[in-house]
Amino acid sequence: xxxxxxxxxxxxxxxxxxxxxxxxxxxxxxxxxxxxxxxxxxxxxxxxxxxxxxxxxxxxxxxxxxxxxxxxxxxxxxxxxxxxxxxxxxxxxxxxxxxxxxxxxxxxxxxxxxxxxxxxxxxxxxxxxxxxxxxxxxxxxxxxxxxxxxxxxxxxxxxxxxxxxxxxxxxxxxxxxxxxxxxxxxxxxxxxxxxxxxxxxxxxxxxxxxxxxxxxxxxxxxxxxxxxxxxxxxxxxxxxxxxxxxxxxxxxxxxxxxxxxxxxxxxxxxxxxxxxxxxxxxxxxxxxxx
Numbered sequence: 001x002x003x004x005x006x007x008x009x010x011x012x013x014x015x016x017x018x019x020x021x022x023x024x025x026x027x028x029x030x031x032x033x034x035x036x037x038x039x040x041x042x043x044x045x046x047x048x049x050x051x052x053x054x055x056x057x058x059x060x061x062x063x064x065x066x067x068x069x070x071x072x073x074x075x076x077x078x079x080x081x082x083x084x085x086x087x088x089x090x091x092x093x094x095x096x097x098x099x100x101x102x103x104x105x106x107x108x109x110x111x112x113x114x115x116x117x118x119x120x121x122x123x124x125x126x127x128x129x130x131x132x133x134x135x136x137x138x139x140x141x142x143x144x145x146x147x148x149x150x151x152x153x154x155x156x157x158x159x160x161x162x163x164x165x166x167x168x169x170x171x172x173x174x175x176x177x178x179x180x181x182x183x184x185x186x187x188x189x190x191x192x193x194x195x196x197x198x199x200x201x202x203x204x205x206x207x208x209x210x211x212x213x214x215x216x217x218x219x220x221x222x223x224x225x226x227x228x229x230x231x232x233x234x235x236x237x238x239x240x241x242x243x244x245x246x247x248x249x250x251x252x253x254x255x256x257x258x259x260x261x262x263x264x265x266x267x268x269x270x271x272x273x274x275x276x277x278x279x280x281x282x283x284x285x286x287x288x289x290x
Contacts (some may be wrong), residue, residue, distance in 0.1 A: 012242065013079035013137050018100055019163035020066050020248075024153040030069070031062040033147060034116065042110050046103070060104050064111075068140055070158055072148050074244045075230070079120065079137035082108065094164050095193050108138060116144040155248045159217070165209045166202050167255040168194040194259050201261075209254050209267070216250045216270070223275065224289075225282040231275055243274045 035043070035058055046057035071078045082104075083089075089102040111117040120137040140148060170193075196202070223231075223245055235241045249271040257264040272283055283290045 011240070012077065013081045014071055014244075015135075016080050016082045017067055017070075017160075018063070018095075019160045020070055020158050021063070021161035022066055022153060022158045024157040026151045027062075027066065027069070027153050027157070030147060030151045031058065031065055034065060034111075034144075035061060037114060037116070038110060046106065046110075055101055055103070057103065057107060060100055060107050063100055064104060064107060066158065068117075068138070068144070069148055069151065069153070070155065070248060072140055072145070073155055074246060074248075075242070076140070076145060078242075079118075079139045081135040081137055083135045094195060095167070111144075112138075115141055117141060155246055158248060160213075160251045163251065163253075165213065165253045166206050167253050168196050168259065168261070169255060169257050170194060170259050171257065205254060209252060212267075213250075213252055216252065219286050220247065221250060221270075221272070221283065221285050223279050223282045224284050225279065231279060233274070233276060241274070243271055245271055245275070 038046075043057075067080055071080055084105055089100060089104060108117065108119070112119045118139045118141055226245060229245045231243050231245065233241050233243060250269075252267050252269040254265055255268050272280060
């Protein structure tokens with residue numbers, strides 16, 4: 001019997017990753033099972049009547065379940081942070097290669113209604129300049145947990161599908177790739193990733209980092225001194241961050257800041273960037289010390 005999962009701090013979460021994908025047969029079977037839980041009326045409402053239906057709702061459901069499942073493998077208590085604003089889901093954006101539209105919010109609402117998801121609403125902090133704002137949080141309920149247990153797919157059965165590796169942010173970026181929202185006129189209500197047109201230089205940068213990611217994908221990286229596959233560390237804002245140490249946390253991007261190509265441009269994304277010097281010395285690649 002699966003116990004009810006306890007409510008925890010919504011900060012114990014990871015952001016939704018729009019690019020994680022898998023064609024594993026049992027992942028597809030999981031999607032079919034959940035889709036069939038939806039009533040015919042709900043399915044028809046999601047499909048819609050327009051000739052321009054956009055991304056099929058079953059594909060949206062699959063993307064949602066994949067991210068929930070991957071993080072459930074890491075820790076069943078983890079929440080996934082999802083933005084609810086329509087402007088967070090632009091199907092034509094280069095940062096949304098799977099073309100997931102804002103209809104994902106409707107899919108989430110139905111799964112909550114069917115008690116497949118726990119939901120915690122987001123917070124818009126207007127008192128402290130956004131410091132305590134956070135996106136909504138979702139997590140599988142015990143009901144969905146039972147379906148996940150039947151799926152044998154592992155973290156090695158998932159990959160990053162067409163994820164953009166060259167990122168142009170409006171804001172500064174700290175040492176771990178997180179956005180730094182400065183005070184004053186540069187503060188905005190939302191973090192903005194800028195669209196851009198490719199040039200010879202951006203194409204060359206992308207080829208280089210994609211080759212680097214291909215190398216990382218084919219090696220096993222871990223920290224030999226850990227008993228559990230994660231560490232807990234204090235962030236600069238004083239909050240506790242859970243850093244997962246697994247093979248799905250190796251994807252690297254190059255991030256530029258302040259909307260300009262000559263600011264920043266470091267590589268970000270690998271779990272080793274967030275573990276600190278204490279653990280970094282114990283990193284092994286294919287069981288060989290670094």
